[in-house]
Every structure is written in structure tokens, then in C-alpha cells.
Amino acid sequence: MQISSRFTLAIHIFACIDTFENEYKVTSDFLAGSTNVNPVIIRKILGQLKGAGLIEVARGTGGATVTRPLNEITFLDVYHAVECVENGELFHFHENPSTSCPVGRNIHHILDDKILRVQNAMEKELASITLADIKQDTEKYLSAENR
Amino acid sequence: MQISSRFTLAIHIFACIDTFENEYKVTSDFLAGSTNVNPVIIRKILGQLKGAGLIEVARGTGGATVTRPLNEITFLDVYHAVECVENGELFHFHENPSTSCPVGRNIHHILDDKILRVQNAMEKELASITLADIKQDTEKYLSAENR
């Protein structure tokens, strides 16, 4: 299983807000155009980002804006905002291992710390990347187009 | 989205093989009992592990055995054997970002290296854990039960 495209969509949304907020009003329809994804899906993601306090969305008048400096928003913040698994558990366990088998009744003890290590490694890397990096590379690629 | 329970099931299977292979013949029915998962599911996972060269399964007579020393099989080997996403891509991209939007047509350039960093961090940690670690902790918890 893969991490849902909501994550890459959310990053795409932030790149659009930063790139276009001075030129256009960045609405769900605008974002739907850039991502080629249904506006209602965009609004749901905007709602999750808003719920996490990363953006504000103007009711009535429309448009999304970022609430903090971009270097203070990490990929991990976005990931947590948008990925909706219980406790953010990366690995899915089989539900009811046998309690009459000694391995079955201990498999959680045996595995939990190792799985946590893997999840922590991933989250640490996610936390090391910020939206400022995205801004920088977006500008790099866009200016490379104009030559 | 979470990584499928096939992964934790596969580790469970290895723990069973190592713990019980001298006492019992470790068949798909035996493993189905310990994991509380349907035997056909177990056989599919066994097939994937066999395809990756990690185990051998005896046709006719039945039973699974490991092909290499446990410290030479990493979590990453098991993960790759069992997780069936194209190229092992951890993140799912939205399919058709707009080519008429400058952000849309560059979003892959912008994101790919960062996503790769995250995936590499996860895989590096997966590669650092081996089935020998599982064996050791399995023995630890089972012997703790017998006191």
C-alpha cells in the first residue's frame, strides 16, 4: 500500500499558494485546475490542512493562505494533517493472532519496537524537509523554464 | 494508508518457522492457526517469500523452511518480497497534473528527490533489522513466559 495522493496533493497546493497568491486568488477551483483533481477533493484536503492550523481558508470571499513562515512547516506536519490512520501507525497488524500459540500471543511484543524504529526513521526524514525547500525548488524549476 | 498486514504476517511466519520447525511441520494450516488468518492467504504470502528466494516450500509433503542464515535476511528483503507496489514507490502521486500550470508541470521535479529521501530513510532502517533480531526477541519473550 502507498501513502495516499492526498500528501503529494497537499504539497502541490502549498506550492501553488506560494507561487500564485499575489497574482490570483487561490481557490479550490484554481487548485483543481492545477492538480487536475476534483474541487471537492481539494476542499477536503484544504479542510484537513486548516484543521491542523497550517492554512486559513476564507469563507465567502474564497482563497487559501498559509499561516506560518514556510520554513516552520515540515513535511511531517503535512503528513500528519492529511494521513488519517489511527495513531499514525505506518504498519498494519493482522488482527487476532492466536493466544494459544506462544508466537501468536507474543508477536506484538516482538515486533512493536522494530516497527517503531522504522516509523521513526521515516518521520525524522519527513520532519527534516520544509515547505521552504519546496518554495526554493519551485522557483528554480519555474525560472529554468523562462530561458 | 498503511503498509499491508502481509508484512507483519511474513515476520510472524518466520518466527514460527524458526521456533517450531524441529517440533512440528510448519504448514499453511499450522501458520493459519497461529496467525488466525486464512490458509490460502498464508499460501500466497509463502509463495511471495519463495519467489524472493527467502524460503522453500515442500510440495506434496508440506512445510516451509528458510534458505539462508537468519542474520542474512533483513526486514527490507521481506518488505520487498511482500509489498507489491510498482517500483516499491512509497508515495502515491496524483495522476495528471495540469501541463498548462507551471507548478503542475513541474511538481514531479520538485517533489521526487524529497520523496526519495524519505523512502530511502525508511528502507535503510528496514535493512538494519534482520530475522536474527526476531529470533532473539522471540526466544526472550517465550522463555519469560516459562517462569
Add this chain to the structure above:
DNA sequence: AAAGATGTAACAATTGATGTTACATCAAAA
């Protein structure tokens, strides 16, 4: 009020995971 947004409910479609039955096939042992 009118216009242009958002928020959200309700439902459809698709996909992948998981479960289940059935059966062909295999290898050892009786």
C-alpha cells in the same frame, strides 16, 4: 439581493486487501 466562494452530505466508482470454496497437482508412505 446577487455573485462567487466554501463546507459538507450523499452517493457512485474504483481499487486493493482479505476471506472462502473448490480443485488440480504433487510427494511420501502405506
Add this chain to the structure above:
DNA sequence: TTTTGATGTAACATCAATTGTTACATCTTT
């Protein structure tokens, strides 16, 4: 050589999550 107990696998069922879509109440500015 037949029986027995396995595996391999097809075919289908079920379920959950993602994603898409329509519709509409609601909000803010004009």
C-alpha cells in the same frame, strides 16, 4: 498403486479506503 495430506491457484465474495461527482446550504463582499 492407491491413499493421504500438502501446496498452488483460480474464481469469486466481502470489505474498507480512495477518489470522483452532484447538490445544496451557508458565508462574505459587492
